Amino acid sequence: MRKNLQTGGQLRPVDLARAHGLSTQAVRNYEAAGILPAAERTSHGYRTYTPLHAQALHAFLALVPGHGHQTATAIMQAINQDATEDALRLIDESHVQLLEDRRTLQAVEAALGDLEPAPQERGEMFVGPLARRLGVRPATLRKWERAGLVQPRRDPLTGYRVYSAADVRDALLAHQLRRGGYLLEQVAPLIAQVRSAGGIAPLESTLRDWHARIADRSRAMLTGAAALDAYLNCRPAAPRDRPSAPHHRLVDHGSDSATQ
CATH class of the missing domain: 1.10.1660.10 (Multidrug-efflux Transporter Regulator; Chain: A; Domain 2)
Known part of the structure; x- marks a missing residue:
């Protein structure tokens, strides 16, 4: 009426x-x-x-x-x-975007389930293949490196960036967090904590906050x-x-x- x-x-x-x-x-x-x-x-x-x-x-x-x-x-x-x-x-x-945010959060939590230091035998990657795996440009990975999100070593002969299995893990996590709306300056300390702690504990409060923000929205x-x-x-x-x-x-x- x-x-x-x-x-x-x-x-x-x-x-x-x-x-x-x-x-x-x-x-x-x-x-x-x-x-x-x-x-x-x-x-x-x-x-x-x-x-x-x-x-x-x-x-x-x-x-x-x-x-x-x-x-x-x-x-x-x-x-x-x-x-x-x-x-x-x-x-x-807007509802579709909110659903995508929920799925991104689920993906981040799934990624956090395997954050223990990866063995070296799982291989290393150069910037191009890693960029393609993430669906980003190589320039994005270099930007993340400058922000401290990833720390690839340099090949002594070619000077190319070489990403260890742990670097790949950090890049995957950084990518998920960026998709979740976190700024580089917010992601960097989280990655540093995970890198030093070798576990998901440093991210638990962040995930709780993320859940709360999605629920509030x-x-x-x-x-x-x-x-x-x-x-x-x-x-x-x-x-x-x-x-x-x-x-x-x-x-x-x-x-x-x-x-x-």
Whole structure:
């Protein structure tokens, strides 16, 4: 059941600002960016908002923790332009990214299960083959070396970098941590601790924090979805939002949008 909040009373910019802990300029900026619907103006040119604008602002602020400011902005812009399907696609993409982050964390934990010093008989690698194994450029490995993530030795005859089995282990772990969103300056001390300790204990607190951040983002997405759904129910039905007549309706028996 949709509720029309456009006629539910007038609000000043300061009313929206105070209710959400913002400045009046921030409210005006959100309107200019399309996060809020366009406001009506009084005869003197002052903006007047309605409870619908308050609902839009609440939805946007609820979306930000789970989706980030840029994606939350794009979602609200699409909704206010009656492009609801575009907004839902953006939400789906955020959920896909969150799932990938979970899988990356699982991969890191799996990699940590085999962090004991590797025997030398398992072989050594040059920079090219190792880069191909990781799916990165050789320049990336050299950057990691400068940051202390890996410490390959130099072949005395050719001067080429030679990565021992332990170096390969460190590179694999560094790659997983980078995929998890950690900065080089965060990864380097972790790798150094693992290198010296020869075990996973130094990373246990990091993994707990990583789990907590993913869980917090997942919960934030639920909160944002509820607030956005409430806003959608309050908006006047646009032509694109209304269901088609039964004889014109297309039934999708198998969408592949989740893989896009």
